[in-house]
Amino acid sequence: MPGTTTRLADFLPYRLAITSNAVSGVIASEYGDRFGLRVPEWRVMAVLGDAGRLTQRQLVRATLMDKVAVNRACKQLEERGMLARSPNAADGRSHHLALTDDGVSIHAQIWPQAFDTTERIFSCLSEAEREMLRRTLDKVFEAVADREARQSENDEA
Amino acid sequence: MPGTTTRLADFLPYRLAITSNAVSGVIASEYGDRFGLRVPEWRVMAVLGDAGRLTQRQLVRATLMDKVAVNRACKQLEERGMLARSPNAADGRSHHLALTDDGVSIHAQIWPQAFDTTERIFSCLSEAEREMLRRTLDKVFEAVADREARQSENDEA
DNA sequence: TGGGTTTCGTTTCCCATGAAACGAAGCGTC
DNA sequence: GACGCTTCGTTTCATGGGAAACGAAACCCA
Numbered sequence: 001m002p003g004t005t006t007r008l009a010d011f012l013p014y015r016l017a018i019t020s021n022a023v024s025g026v027i028a029s030e031y032g033d034r035f036g037l038r039v040p041e042w043r044v045m046a047v048l049g050d051a052g053r054l055t056q057r058q059l060v061r062a063t064l065m066d067k068v069a070v071n072r073a074c075k076q077l078e079e080r081g082m083l084a085r086s087p088n089a090a091d092g093r094s095h096h097l098a099l100t101d102d103g104v105s106i107h108a109q110i111w112p113q114a115f116d117t118t119e120r121i122f123s124c125l126s127e128a129e130r131e132m133l134r135r136t137l138d139k140v141f142e143a144v145a146d147r148e149a150r151q152s153e154n155d156e157a
Numbered sequence: 158m159p160g161t162t163t164r165l166a167d168f169l170p171y172r173l174a175i176t177s178n179a180v181s182g183v184i185a186s187e188y189g190d191r192f193g194l195r196v197p198e199w200r201v202m203a204v205l206g207d208a209g210r211l212t213q214r215q216l217v218r219a220t221l222m223d224k225v226a227v228n229r230a231c232k233q234l235e236e237r238g239m240l241a242r243s244p245n246a247a248d249g250r251s252h253h254l255a256l257t258d259d260g261v262s263i264h265a266q267i268w269p270q271a272f273d274t275t276e277r278i279f280s281c282l283s284e285a286e287r288e289m290l291r292r293t294l295d296k297v298f299e300a301v302a303d304r305e306a307r308q309s310e311n312d313e314a
Numbered sequence: 315t316g317g318g319t320t321t322c323g324t325t326t327c328c329c330a331t332g333a334a335a336c337g338a339a340g341c342g343t344c
Numbered sequence: 345g346a347c348g349c350t351t352c353g354t355t356t357c358a359t360g361g362g363a364a365a366c367g368a369a370a371c372c373c374a
Contacts, residue, residue, distance in 0.1 A: 008219070013177075020173045020178075023301060
């Protein structure tokens with residue numbers, strides 16, 4: 001959008017938001033089309049595929065999603081037979097969640113696909129640039145997380 | 158979250174999303190509290206404050222928001238007396254939208270506030286890092302935008 | 315052992331968002 | 345100037361997602 005130099009366009013949080021949005025859009029449509037998964041489900045699958053079996057609480061921590069979102073995603077995946085629950089002997093309130101064979105096989109297809117897509121999206125960046133983006137985002141995220149942690153400490157007091 | 162090294166956590170689009178989300182959250186709550194504005198309204202105000210008067214269509218272009226979102230934001234701002242419509246002689250379907258005196262005065266308070274907040278959030282980065290981040294995000298955004306432009310060309314064919 | 319508190323998962327409710335359908339005005343062409 | 349086609353804005357509808365309320369299980373401590 002040449003010629004558009006409002007202050008909003010220069011505003012870093014705004015740029016972050018629209019870029020993230022654009023990227024998410026591409027990714028979501030890709031694996032929405034191929035696997036019928038939406039973002040939350042995809043994230044749960046991704047984590048479970050790596051971690052083996054987890055409770056919903058653990059999934060919340062790993063995905064940083066809301067517990068309701070995790071719950072819904074799990075329900076979806078269970079209905080589609082990609083995920084199964086087994087009793088948790090250590091805690092009767094929760095279950096162990098793990099991918100079924102079908103789930104594992106989908107998971108095995110997802111990563112190459114995801115890798116491929118991100119490769120295409122971020123091919124405009126050098127490896128060094130990507131690494132620096134990763135680090136920078138991390139710094140910012142940590143800063144905000146710390147900030148909020150300190151906030152809630154204050155709330156308690 | 159030490160020890161959490163799933164592949165999802167290393168996935169760049171994921172990091173982008175959670176970081177953007179975290180930042181947006183801080184900003185939104187800040188000017189939600191002080192001015193009773195939500196993101197879309199804030200963006201519209203920001204652009205109008207810079208540009209003088211625009212139609213909704215122009216606002217869509219400038220903010221990259223959906224036309225429905227722009228419409229709703231304008232309606233809100235109008236109800237609160239921050240924005241006024243005047244007839245558009247050149248095109249009877251649309252109106253010129255501009256900030257009222259109240260709107261202008263809010264706008265004048267918003268930017269210092271916004272600047273301050275982002276300063277706090279991004280204080281963990283050096284000036285060079287911020288510039289780098291800006292450029293990198295821009296590259297990625299452009300890449301995706303181009304990609305989608307090419308997509309829709311193909312759709313037409 | 316029993317009452318109070320916390321935690322996990324689930325349900326319910328509400329709001330924000332975007333897609334699609336729509337009227338109204340402009341544009342172009344004949 | 346009448347007809348279709350496009351564009352602007354608005355409304356309606358469906359969906360996603362989070363906050364809050366809830367039941368059930370676990371924990372705690374006397």
